[in-house]
């Protein structure tokens with residue numbers, strides 16, 4: 001069954017409206033959403049190719065942790081615990097300003113807010129930057 005599914009482009013914070021072309025549950029293409037107030041039927045080249053990463057064989061579908069120099073697929077619980085333990089160790093040994101947090105244009109304003117809050121309130125550093133400045 002073919003259908004068009006409205007969504008929002010996830011490549012940057014502009015938030016352009018798109019229509020995914022879906023055939024039998026598989027996303028095949030991306031079209032601009034003409035009625036969306038942000039992009040009014042226009043997309044940049046990244047937006048036109050938004051569907052490609054969903055089905056890419058290169059896409060990571062589970063977290064990985066490097067143990068003894070090799071990457072191992074782990075559960076989200078294990079990956080988050082690993083990251084928390086390593087962050088605590090670095091902060092204990094070198095202080096909170098030894099940690100930096102890089103936010104992203106590919107996440108929402110709310111998620112970026114939470115990221116800087118995490119850096120300042122949980123880690124205790126003002127070392128926060130954003131990929132748009134890189």
Ligand code: SF4
Pocket residue numbers: 009010011012013014015016039043044045046047048
């Ligand atoms: S289509 Fe381009 S400008 Fe619009 S949200 Fe996606 S990446 Fe950003």
